[in-house]
Amino acid sequence: MHRRIALFLLMTLLAAPLAAQTTTAQATGDWRVRLDQSQNAQDPDDAPDIKFMTMANGIHVVGGPAGVYWKPNMAAKGNFTLRGNFTLVRPSSHPNYYGLIFAGSNLDAANQSYVYFLVAQDGTYIIKRRNGAQVTDIRGETMHAAIRRPTGAGGAQNNLEVRVAGDTISYVINGQVVHSTPKSGETAMTDGLVGARINHVTEVMVDGLAVQQN
Helix, strand or coil: CCEEEECEECCCCCCCCHHHCEEEEECCCCCEEEEECCCCCCCHHHCCEEEEEEECCEEEEECCCCEEEEEEEEEECCCEEEEEEEEEEECCCCCCEEEEEEEEECCCCCCCEEEEEEEECCCEEEEEEEECCEEEEEEEEEECCCCCCCCCCCCEEEEEEEEEECCEEEEEECCEEEEEEECCHHHCCCCEEEEEEECCCCEEEEEEEEEEEC
16 A cells, blocks of 8 residues: 655754754654655755555565664674665666665664665665764766666666675675675664665665674
């Protein structure tokens, strides 16, 4: 069932800079949503609502603003593999990113923290860490042949994985390791909530989101 989520201001009195504040909404069932908020009316994140549907084994998002999606009881720690299937239903007017988040904490507060591993329709991927209002690159926009791109007006499906084993974090697209980092610096913390991030004006279906503790 389509659920139109009306946004409401969560952090009016928080000390974070205004441009970095976000709004949040709660969806049906166990899923939670935190939406980005832009102060620029020309930015698609300024859109007032999204369509969000739960499916038997995932979610279907039609945006709308960028946001993160998670379940409060879904987390990973130690050595684990996080995976999810992401289907871009149709290309957007410009490349937008979507994919996995992990190491999440305080996702509904000013001091939110998580790492995200996302792909886009132009065949690039990014890896970043967010700490509160600050976002730092772990891996900037990188083209890779493992990423499936849409053809014409059609969609594309990509399977993403994050594998944490010992002191190594591996980022995997369609079975191929595209980047690895040590568990240090910006990726020192890997335990925490997991979920998905879908950027603005993008229609994406997510299924098979699961954690395997190794």
